[in-house]
Amino acid sequence: MINIQRIIILMVLPTLVSAELIPLADSTLKKIDGEGVGIVLEDFVFQAGEQVNGGTFELSGLENSNGEPVVFGISQFYVAGSNSDRGINVIDNPVNLGRLLYPYNIELRDGNDIGITDKAVLELAAPAKVADLSYFEVLKENRIEQRYPGQQVALGQRVDSFIGLNDSIFSSRQGERADLGIRFDLEVNGSQSQSLENHIKDLAIDGSYIRLWGGESRVEAEINLNLYATQLEFRACDSLGSNCGDSVNFNNIGIEAQLGDGSFQPVTFEVTAEGQFSLLVGSLEGKCATNATGGCVAGAAKDRLAEYYNTGPSSNIYVDNVRIGDAPINTVGNFGRSTVSNLQIQYLEVTSHDL
Amino acid sequence: MIKIMLVILCFFNTLNLLALEPLAEEEMQQVLGQGGVYLSGDITINENGGPLNDLADSSNPAIWQKNCTGVSTHKRCGARIAVNAGDGANSGWLVLDNIRGRFSFEGMTLKTRKIDTGFGGDGALFNNNVLEIGLPNTVSYGDVSYTLANSSQARPTDTGFNQTDILNVNLDGDVSLRGNLLLFPTGNP
Numbered sequence: 001m002i003n004i005q006r007i008i009i010l011m012v013l014p015t016l017v018s019a020e021l022i023p024l025a026d027s028t029l030k031k032i033d034g035e036g037v038g039i040v041l042e043d044f045v046f047q048a049g050e051q052v053n054g055g056t057f058e059l060s061g062l063e064n065s066n067g068e069p070v071v072f073g074i075s076q077f078y079v080a081g082s083n084s085d086r087g088i089n090v091i092d093n094p095v096n097l098g099r100l101l102y103p104y105n106i107e108l109r110d111g112n113d114i115g116i117t118d119k120a121v122l123e124l125a126a127p128a129k130v131a132d133l134s135y136f137e138v139l140k141e142n143r144i145e146q147r148y149p150g151q152q153v154a155l156g157q158r159v160d161s162f163i164g165l166n167d168s169i170f171s172s173r174q175g176e177r178a179d180l181g182i183r184f185d186l187e188v189n190g191s192q193s194q195s196l197e198n199h200i201k202d203l204a205i206d207g208s209y210i211r212l213w214g215g216e217s218r219v220e221a222e223i224n225l226n227l228y229a230t231q232l233e234f235r236a237c238d239s240l241g242s243n244c245g246d247s248v249n250f251n252n253i254g255i256e257a258q259l260g261d262g263s264f265q266p267v268t269f270e271v272t273a274e275g276q277f278s279l280l281v282g283s284l285e286g287k288c289a290t291n292a293t294g295g296c297v298a299g300a301a302k303d304r305l306a307e308y309y310n311t312g313p314s315s316n317i318y319v320d321n322v323r324i325g326d327a328p329i330n331t332v333g334n335f336g337r338s339t340v341s342n343l344q345i346q347y348l349e350v351t352s353h354d355l
Numbered sequence: 356m357i358k359i360m361l362v363i364l365c366f367f368n369t370l371n372l373l374a375l376e377p378l379a380e381e382e383m384q385q386v387l388g389q390g391g392v393y394l395s396g397d398i399t400i401n402e403n404g405g406p407l408n409d410l411a412d413s414s415n416p417a418i419w420q421k422n423c424t425g426v427s428t429h430k431r432c433g434a435r436i437a438v439n440a441g442d443g444a445n446s447g448w449l450v451l452d453n454i455r456g457r458f459s460f461e462g463m464t465l466k467t468r469k470i471d472t473g474f475g476g477d478g479a480l481f482n483n484n485v486l487e488i489g490l491p492n493t494v495s496y497g498d499v500s501y502t503l504a505n506s507s508q509a510r511p512t513d514t515g516f517n518q519t520d521i522l523n524v525n526l527d528g529d530v531s532l533r534g535n536l537l538l539f540p541t542g543n544p
Contacts, residue, residue: 035542044490044534048526055528061502061520094534100474100481105541173475218441270440271447275507275517352505354519 036107102171115262220266252320258313391466456499464489
């Protein structure tokens with residue numbers, strides 16, 4: 001009898017408990033903002049290659065014009081701290097990539113915040129810049145000329161001249177810019193024919209990112225690629241890796257390439273049904289209704305295009321000095337400074353073809 | 356009598372009407388993990404081609420009937436990853452093909468670490484915990500190879516299969532990989 005009573009009491013007991021799930025207050029929920037995962041590489045060194053670690057490290061599958069197989073034997077591939085001296089000082093020369101306050105970041109973002117309407121966007125980002133500015137300082141002037149003879153004077157501004165570099169935008173500090181490089185031998189038909197070297201000094205990619213989202217029927221992207229380096233060097237040596245020729249140096253390089261503008265002009269990468277790859281920066285054709293003379297009809301679509309032309313993606317490239325060896329300025333072998341400003345890619349299609 | 360007392364005791368226990376309470380930030384911070392984990396790994400994939408490499412069954416497609424032992428020079432042995440970034444039916448596949456070989460490492464560590472100093476002044480401002488993955492100094496590759504390719508079909512057995520190999524990578528030996536990979540939430544989670 002007592003057992004039955006006990007069982008009944010025990011069965012009833014749970015219903016007496018008035019515990020409940022406590023709702024999370026708005027203030028608590030607000031803290032969960034879905035931000036990402038920060039990544040920092042501390043004291044990082046990477047080195048691979050046949051000459052430094054032994055073994056085999058080869059890229060193959062290429063042929064020269066005679067149909068002979070060409071193999072890239074990689075002697076050294078390294079990522080290290082600055083002053084690596086063309087890959088000599090690597091293992092004891094580590095580098096911090098990313099800062100705790102400006103890390104590499106992987107994040108799912110709300111597309112509505114970044115011009116990609118109603119999409120969840122995967123963003124892979126390098127350390128952000130301290131200020132969202134270009135590395136290049138240019139002087140602009142108002143246009144005062146006609147774009148075509150007999151037509152109206154063009155409005156707006158254009159780049160007049162390059163006046164300097166803004167080093168203060170970098171979040172990566174001087175010791176946090178990596179040296180990386182590759183030395184490889186070309187083996188043609190089994191015999192080693194030449195040795196090539198590329199080295200990049202003090203590389204920073206601050207402000208670069210790639211955003212990926214699902215478009216109508218494919219993956220779409222927006223790419224912002226920033227590369228800054230104090231030197232990019234190419235050099236060729238004989239098959240033994242010695243007797244190197246003069247190097248070709250690109251000094252103080254900055255590349256700021258913006259490809260695509262959200263879902264308005266997406267970048268797509270896909271393989272065609274024939275098995276060839278295709279890179280596409282979307283066309284602007286048909287983005288607005290046109291009038292009889294081919295111009296855009298006034299309205300939201302035209303305003304959006306005007307915004308694209310004025311503040312949309314653009315690319316800048318700057319090379320302070322291109323030279324062979326140590327050729328001083330104003331001598332043969334020194335090609336001086338090159339700049340490309342405000343290049344706007346309005347359509348790009350790259351497709352591979354079999355030879 | 357003892358039984359009645361037992362029942363009453365049961366009752367006492369359950370009279371405490373406790374709900375699950377959220378842990379305060381301060382209390383959470385007191386929770387310490389273990390010292391960490393030391394990992395070593397060794398993985399060999401598709402050394403002899405793979406499960407579909409069946410020479411005995413002649414009904415297998417020819418492309419999956421290759422001898423993939425160490426002395427073999429056949430190109431197509433190993434795992435295949437095909438990714439379609441387009442709309443499936445009307446587009447092709449980006450392929451990592453012929454993936455095979457052995458990867459091994461010794462001494463990868465996994466632990467949490469509080470950072471409140473160093474890092475050129477960032478540590479004190481950061482003042483938080485990170486997940487630290489200690490890279491293993493050396494990763495050994497044993498006859499690792501793979502092929503980067505574009506393909507018209509996901510699998511070599513699909514009709515209309517057509518593939519353009521872009522390049523082959525072959526790696527046999529050590530790779531130095533030093534440092535710590537620090538992972539932490541960004542923003543204010």
